Amino acid sequence: MRWIAVALLYLMAAPALAVTCEDVRFEGKRFTTCTVDAVSETLRLFHRDAQGEVLGSFRAINADLDDKQLLFAMNAGMYHEDRSPVGHYVENGVETMHVIPNAGPGNFGLLPNGVFCINDDSAQVYETRAFIDQAPACRDATQSGPMLVIDGALHPRFLPDSTSRFIRNGVGTNADGTQAVFAISNERVSFHEFGRLFRDYLQLPNALYFDGKVSRLHAPALGRSDVGFQLGPIVGVVR
Structure with a gap:
């Protein structure tokens, strides 16, 4: 029985996993979600290295992080x-792009859009x-669009019968900001389907679309x- 006691002590001493990724199904569609404890984890944005070169990939970030x-x-x-x-883009307190409040072409300009704001x-x-x-x-911030969920409601321009379907990714946060849930679809979905994942399955009051077509995950x-293609801003959790 000693090995059981040792195992229990190890489990009690081990830190709780504060980043949890899992494959899920919602309304017959396949998604992957990653839940991050924003209080305990080092959640941050990445764009350029110390020499000013765009990182652009998960591999490049890992190489830049060294140990x-x-x-x-x-x-x-x-x-x-x-x-x-x-x-809008802020990394480690340094703003490199201001907030854009006005409507415009493409998904970004489909108001309302939003800002993902990260602090320690x-x-x-x-x-x-x-x-x-x-x-x-x-401390870090990235603006994207459209919003998927605004105060518990889907974006007003989303159509239930839309035929526009892509691999999509985004983030939602709970009311007190202690938890961020990132999601990527593993098959082509509409904005309405993706928004419902955050509202109805993840039950988050606010969620923001990051992108489609180029959506990628490191888990x-x-x-x-x-x-795939080289990326622009990237969000990640550092051990």
Whole structure:
């Protein structure tokens, strides 16, 4: 029985997993979700290295981290051809792109869009105009769009019978900002289906779309690290 006692002591001493990734099904569609404890985990954005070069991939970030390691990562917002952020971007307190409040072409300009704001012990999704009004301090921030869920309601422009379907990814946060849940579809879904995942399955009050087509996930706990086109902003958790 001694080995049982030792095992119990080990489990009691081991830290709780604060990043949990799992494959899920919702309404017959396949998704992967990664839940991050924003209070205890080092959640941050990545764009350029110390020499100013765009990182662009999970492999490059891991190499840049040296003795550390990405526990989770995902592309985190739309970007131009030079891979610079389309909207508001702040990394480690340094703003490189201002907030864009006005409507425009493409998914980013399909208002309302939003801002994902990260601090040392919290993470929150804000609708952009609410973000401007409240002016919260953010250590890291990335603007994207459209919003998927706004105060418990789906984006008003989403159509239940839409035929526009892509691999999509995004993030939602709980009311007090202690938890961020990232999701990527593992098959083509509409905005309405993706928004319902956050609202009805994950039951999060606010959620933000990151991108489609180029959506990728790094989840080593699942043996997964997607490759493809070079990315712009990336969000990740560092061990």
